[in-house]
Amino acid sequence: MKPLGYYLVLAGIVWAQSTCRQIVPICREKYMEDFSWDGRYWKAELYNGETTEIYYTFFRGLRYRLIPCGRSTTQAFPHLRIYNANRALVLDTRQQGDRSYWDLELSNTQLLIIELYYPTGEGCAALLIGHRSGETPEGWSAR
Amino acid sequence: MTVRYMVFAARNVKKLFRKVAVLSVLFLWSCRSGETHTGEDRHAADTVYVLPWEQLEVYMNAAPSPVQVATWLRQERVPFYKDMLHDPTLAGRYSGLQGAANLGIYLTDMAYAHATNHYQEAYEYLSAVNRLATLYGLGDIFSLERIKSLDKLQDNPDSMQKLLTQYYSEVQTRLSETGQQPMLRHMILGGWTESLHIILALLEKNASNQPLAEMILLQKGLTPLLIKLYSADTSLSPVSHQIVTQLEDMQEELNALPIGEGSPVPSTQVNKGVIQMKFQQKTSLTPEQIKRLKERLTSLRHFIMKV
Structure with missing residues (x-):
């Protein structure tokens, strides 16, 4: 016979996993629109100012949709810090305000590092990335 | 047996599980220590030990998917060269981890053929993909009905690409959810290797193509992540050890390449939720640099494809 604590911990694990997993299809359904999703997503339980890192290759000529998904215990939106491959x-x-998703276009193909974090509070956060054919923005050379 | 680390609510529970996982690794490793590895079982399934997937997944997703590479190649309007691709008739000779890596290769060749409107060739690769996919319980994803639905979309490349993206997504999810992460890792490696092989082969024919050269330079940042992906189990798997060695050779060659001219930090504009990053870097590769890189990559590609 296992102690009650064992079942409580187990129930907590199952609950946290299902909550974290549930947010991905909801965000996909609401915000992916006509972007193609390649099935990859990143999720993490973020506590005490923790962040999670995502490495992703973004191609020139495509438009990407970044969907940071979830809400913290203080109802804060998850935000993204975007670094280049040299960590600059x-x-x-966060400087741009709260949004449910961000679209991204690059003039050159790049490997970027994305840090997902909650400005306040804690909880599960996920990131989905979709892509579709884009148009070369004005002023960018079409090589 | 594989144990996949999950996201847990309580951090101390996570630590407890880590300890259990480490003990499992030690136990299973001790059980394997008496085994010898012959040439025949080099690519045998290495799913009998635990890998820290929670950490590895970070690196696993860094390389672009074959479909994403193909979408980009279509945008770049590159030509199609069948002779540089893998032989689809060899699909029936692969299994285990090697089969998974070759599945990644065939998926990439298929996506490239589709992206350049070579549907007959794409169909041949789809048959190879279907044959290997059945080994990992993925046969329904590339079923005859689905192949027919792709055929109907030949005049609509955007819809076809979207469907291929969906299929690739299903493959990844199925492999992850059925405890076949080592297969997924090999499939990603195969896809990465073939994508790079295609880009280098295209550059060999036209060294002045700057977007392709940019893609190669990008590997300076990506290859270390793939090395980390395979470094986790080099002491347990001779295949991983061999792959890390090959990747390190590749990295050495990449490190010798000059960094592109201009600032690596882009000018960034944000307008109504659209982020635009403009990089000023210019990149070019010489035919000699391309040749040396291709030699290193070919060594890894042959290791994966060898029957």
Whole structure:
């Protein structure tokens, strides 16, 4: 006979996993629209200011949709810090306000590092990335 | 047997599980220590030990998927060269981890053929993919009905690409959820190797193509991540050890390449939720650099494809 604590911990694990897993299809359904999703997503339980890192190759000529998914215990939106491959900070979406998703276009193909974090509170956060054919923005050379 | 690390609510529970996993590794490793590895079982399934998937998944997703590479190649309007691709008739000779790596190779060749509107060749690769996919319980994803639905979309490349993206997504999910992460890792390696092989082969024919050269330079950042992906079990798997050695050779050659001119930090604009990053870097590769890189990559590709 196992102690009650064992079952409580087990129930907690199952609950946390299912909550974290449930948010991915919801966000996909709501925000992916006509972008293609390649099935990859990143999820993590973020506590005490923890962050999770995502390495991703972004191609020139495609438009990407970044969907940071979840809400912290303080109802904060998850945000993204975007770094180049040399770890120089390129953008922190927190400076741009809260949004359910961000679209991204690059003039050159790049490997970027994305840090997913909650400005306040803690909880499960996930990131989905979709892509579709894009148009070369004005002023960018079409080589 | 594989144990996959999951996201747990309680951090101390996570630590407890880690300890259990480490003990499992030691126990299973001790059971394997008496085994010898012959040439025949080099590519045998290495799923009998635990890998820290929670950490490895970070690196696993860094390489672009074959479909994403193909979408980009279509945008770049590259030509199609059948002679540089893998032989689809060899599909029936692969199994285990090697089969998974070759599944990644065939998926990439298929996506490239589709992207350049060579549907007959794409169909041949789809048959090879279907044959290997059945080994890993993925046969229904590339079933005859689905192949027919792809055929109907020949005049609509965007829809076809979307469907291929969906199939690739299903493959990844199925492999992850059925405890076949080592297969997924090999499939990603195979896809990465073949994508790079195609890009280098295209560059050999046209060294001045800057977007392709950019893609090669990008590997300076990606290859270390693939090395980390395979370094986790080099002491347990001779295959992983061999792959790490080959990747390190590749990295050495990549490190010798010059960094592109201009600032690596882009100018960034954000307007109504659209982020635009403009990089000023210019990249070019010489035919000699391309040749040396191709030699290193060919060694890894042959290791994967050898029957």
